[in-house]
Amino acid sequence: MRHARSTLNKSARRGASLLATSALALTVTLGSTLLTVEAFAAPVSPISISAKGRTFNATRPVLKRYLSGFSSSAASRVTPPPKGSGTGSRVPRKPRIIVKRYPVPPVIVTPPPVVVGSGTSAGGAPSSGSGATTSPLRRPGIGGLPSANDRDYLPDEVVIQLAANGADQAARSLAQRFRLTQVESFDVPGANTRLYRWRIAPTDRRTAPTVVRAIEADRSTVSVSLNYIMRLYGEAPTVVSALPLEQYALTKMQLPQAHVLAQGGDVLVAIVDGSVDASHPELQGVIEDTFDAAPAGGQAHSHGTAVAGAIAAHARLKGSAPAARILAAQAFDRGQDRSEGNGFTVAKAIYWATDRGARVINMSFAGMRDPSIEQSLRYARHKGVILVAAAGNKGPLSVPLFPAANPDVIAVTATDQNDRVFQLANRGKHIAVSAPGVELFLPGLNGTYQEISGTSFAAAEVSGAIALLIERKRDLTHDDARRILMSTARDLGPPGFDPHFGAGLVDAYRAVLSIAPAVADTSARAAVTDEN
Numbered sequence: 001m002r003h004a005r006s007t008l009n010k011s012a013r014r015g016a017s018l019l020a021t022s023a024l025a026l027t028v029t030l031g032s033t034l035l036t037v038e039a040f041a042a043p044v045s046p047i048s049i050s051a052k053g054r055t056f057n058a059t060r061p062v063l064k065r066y067l068s069g070f071s072s073s074a075a076s077r078v079t080p081p082p083k084g085s086g087t088g089s090r091v092p093r094k095p096r097i098i099v100k101r102y103p104v105p106p107v108i109v110t111p112p113p114v115v116v117g118s119g120t121s122a123g124g125a126p127s128s129g130s131g132a133t134t135s136p137l138r139r140p141g142i143g144g145l146p147s148a149n150d151r152d153y154l155p156d157e158v159v160i161q162l163a164a165n166g167a168d169q170a171a172r173s174l175a176q177r178f179r180l181t182q183v184e185s186f187d188v189p190g191a192n193t194r195l196y197r198w199r200i201a202p203t204d205r206r207t208a209p210t211v212v213r214a215i216e217a218d219r220s221t222v223s224v225s226l227n228y229i230m231r232l233y234g235e236a237p238t239v240v241s242a243l244p245l246e247q248y249a250l251t252k253m254q255l256p257q258a259h260v261l262a263q264g265g266d267v268l269v270a271i272v273d274g275s276v277d278a279s280h281p282e283l284q285g286v287i288e289d290t291f292d293a294a295p296a297g298g299q300a301h302s303h304g305t306a307v308a309g310a311i312a313a314h315a316r317l318k319g320s321a322p323a324a325r326i327l328a329a330q331a332f333d334r335g336q337d338r339s340e341g342n343g344f345t346v347a348k349a350i351y352w353a354t355d356r357g358a359r360v361i362n363m364s365f366a367g368m369r370d371p372s373i374e375q376s377l378r379y380a381r382h383k384g385v386i387l388v389a390a391a392g393n394k395g396p397l398s399v400p401l402f403p404a405a406n407p408d409v410i411a412v413t414a415t416d417q418n419d420r421v422f423q424l425a426n427r428g429k430h431i432a433v434s435a436p437g438v439e440l441f442l443p444g445l446n447g448t449y450q451e452i453s454g455t456s457f458a459a460a461e462v463s464g465a466i467a468l469l470i471e472r473k474r475d476l477t478h479d480d481a482r483r484i485l486m487s488t489a490r491d492l493g494p495p496g497f498d499p500h501f502g503a504g505l506v507d508a509y510r511a512v513l514s515i516a517p518a519v520a521d522t523s524a525r526a527a528v529t530d531e532n
Contacts, residue, residue, distance in 0.1 A: 145209050145226070152368050153226040156200045157183070158211050159344050159372055161222040167194045170220045178215055179204060184344075189351050190379060193222055195372060197344045223371065230346050230367040232274060232303045232332055232339040233393040234454035235424075239444060245316055248417045249436035249461060254509035255320055261512045264321025264467030269311055269360045270353035271460070272346060274301025274338060275330040282313040282443040288325040289356060293349040294333040294341060301338060302445050304328065306452055307364050309443035310460035311467070316449075317441065320464025320508065323471075327358050332365070343370030350376040354383050359470050361385055362463040363409070364456030366392035366401035366426075373403060381408045386470075386478045388412060388463045390455040392426040400428045410482055413502065414438055414458035419492050421500045425455050431502035433485050434492065435461045465508045473515050484511050 158180070162170050164187060175182060180198040187194050200211055208226055215224045250256055268288060277300035278287040286308065314322040329349035334340035346365070350373065353361050361380060366389070377387060391413040392401035404411035404426070411430045414422035414437025421427075422438050437458030444450035462485070469484060470476045486497075488511045489504035497503050 145212065150368075153208060153228045154342055155208055156202070157227040157342075157344075158198050158200070158208055158215065158224060159227050160196045160198060160215065160224045161188070161193050162196065162220065163222060164192050164194050171196055173220070174198075174215070174218070177218075178211060180211075186348055186351075188375070188379075189355060191375075195344065195347070197227065225343075225371040227372075228343045228368045228370040229334075230332070230341045230343065230365045230370070230373075231335075232301075232341075232365050232456065233390065234303055234306070234364075234452055234456050235393075237302055237306070237444060237450035237452040240441065240449050240451050245441040245449060247317065247441060249320075249440060250318060252415075252417075252419075252436050252505060253320065253461065253465065254507055255318070255465075258465075258468055258508035258512045259318075259322070261509075262468040262471040264312075264324035264464060265471050267321065267324045267360070267467040267470045268327055268356070268358045269321065269324050269362060269463055269467050270327035270329060270356070270358035271304065271307050271311070271362045271364070271463075272329045272331050272349045272353065273307050273362075273364055274304035274332045275299060276301075276308045276326070276328040277305040277443070277445050278328070280305060280309070280443045280445075280447055282309050282315045282317055282319075283326070284315075286312045286314070286324075286326050287328055289327050291327070291329045291349060291352045291356075293329055293331040293352065294345040299338070300445055301330075301332065302450060302452075303339065303364070303456065304330065304332075305445060306440075306442040306450060307362065307456060307460045310440070310457045311362070311464040313443060317443070320461045321467035324464060324467040327353050327356055329353050341365065343367075343372040346370070347372040347376040350380055354380040354385055358385055359476075360463050360466050361387050362460055363387070363389040363403050364454075364459050366390060366394075366404060369402045369405070374406065377403060377406055377408055381478065384477065386410070386466055386476070386481050388459050388466065390459040391428070391431055393422070393424040393454050393456075394426055395424055396427045398426050400430055401426055405430045408478070410462065410478075410485070411502070412455060412459040412462045413500070414453070414455045415492065415501070415505060419505065421493070422453065422455065422458075427499045429499050431499060432482060433462060433489050433503050433506050434458065434501045435465075435506050437461075462506055465506055465511060468508060468512050469515060472512060476515075484514050488514055 160174065171182060171185075174180060175198070179201055181201065183197040183199050185194055185196040200206060200208065212224050212226060215221060275292075275298075276283065276287060276290070278290070283305070308326050308328065309317060309319060311319045311321055312324050312326055313319040329352055331345045331349040332338060332341040334342070347370075350361060354376075380387060387403070387406075387409045389404040389406075389409045389411055391404050391411050392398065394401065403409050405428070407430075410432045411428075413425045413427075413431050413434045415434045416422065416436070416438035421434070435458040437455055438453045439451055440453065440457050441449055441451055442457060465485070466476075466481050469481060473480070485506055486503035488507050489502075490507050491504040492501040
């Protein structure tokens with residue numbers, strides 16, 4: 001019986017030992033399986049299993065949850081052992097994560113459209129002489145089309161530039177395919193191209209931007225654009241009687257002193273403006289030549305007459321360059337008061353003035369950036385012409401207007417008798433200098449005089465001041481003129497250059513002195529002393 005009980009106990013102990021061994025093996029197998037399946041298992045931690053008073057060591061994975069927005073406080077407290085710590089624990093490899101690469105579509109980079117007539121940067125030296133050309137820009141695209149809310153262009157017109165060789169045949173083909181009527185055209189000097197002005201049929205419901213986009217795809221054209229509206233700016237003039245015509249601008253710009261040194265003798269100053277009343281006593285013998293870029297029916301315009309007088313008046317009034325000669329290009333014939341022009345006619349006037357020999361071109365108008373005008377300005381700049389433009393009268397919140405905002409143009413704003421900026425003047429970093437332009441007495445129509453305000457007349461005064469400099473230095477360049485005017489200007493407003501006054505108020509006397517012989521300074525001072 002004892003033998004049987006002893007045998008039974010031995011069998012029980014042996015069975016228990018087998019069960020403990022099996023449990024241990026099962027635990028290790030399950031732990032390894034979990035570690036293999038879990039891709040993001042944390043480092044392992046030891047566990048102990050006891051059997052028959054003996055301790056067996058095994059390992060188990062401590063799993064961390066990586067689901068977004070969920071955290072485990074237990075897992076967060078687990079600090080993984082550093083690499084190479086030598087703990088002896090074997091960490092099973094994580095299964096490889098296979099990322100399938102999808103084909104990446106090619107990136108197509110479209111270069112920005114070339115702007116016609118971008119010209120050289122401000123301060124670039126102009127190249128003069130007959131060899132200077134204006135090469136047309138190929139396929140300039142339609143960059144610069146206005147937004148849907150901007151209607152500052154002729155709604156029924158487009159402007160197309162064609163290569164001169166075969167231009168007539170190409171024009172006929174375009175007219176037929178795009179249902180257009182030719183208005184006028186002219187050869188672009190130095191570019192071997194011809195510029196065409198087209199009208200969309202009144203019964204056609206297509207908008208001008210739609211037609212421009214359609215023609216852009218035609219490879220026979222050099223360029224295509226809208227015909228932007230340009231405007232003559234100035235407050236409504238007031239006709240004045242035969243009262244004393246006081247000119248505070250003369251004193252502000254020190255013109256009496258400057259006129260002792262120079263009066264702009266025989267310097268050709270072109271104005272692209274309304275038609276000038278050449279019969280006015282202030283302008284007798286001043287108009288060298290005229291050109292009608294737009295038919296005005298022979299009617300003189302008060303704006304153009306005032307601009308010409310601000311430069312070259314020489315009777316009861318005194319212009320800033322009384323001995324200069326005026327090239328009057330008429331380019332404005334639209335609107336109730338004929339104060340509207342367009343890019344095509346303005347460009348034609350600028351080309352004419354340049355080839356006619358103008359040394360200065362005054363542009364007392366403003367509008368959107370027009371490709372045809374930009375190209376003509378580049379041509380004039382290469383010919384050595386000094387370009388001056390009014391900043392515009394659309395107020396301090398207006399965007400910069402062109403051509404004043406063109407870097408190849410000297411932009412001028414207006415000030416009043418107390419050196420305050422004209423309240424309607426445009427502002428901006430492109431403003432170079434300022435000049436008197438508020439409540440000026442200038443020539444009017446039919447021999448009358450008018451009181452008028454605007455940046456237009458300030459620009460004209462600066463154009464005349466440049467004519468004084470040219471008389472002293474016939475080879476004066478655009479860069480010379482800009483540098484002299486800005487460096488000798490009397491600072492206004494905040495110290496230094498600012499977007500309201502530019503470099504300050506033009507001082508014609510100091511400007512002329514900067515390039516005049518020293519002996520002239522003595523003569524000028526003596527003359528002024530005698531007058532006083």
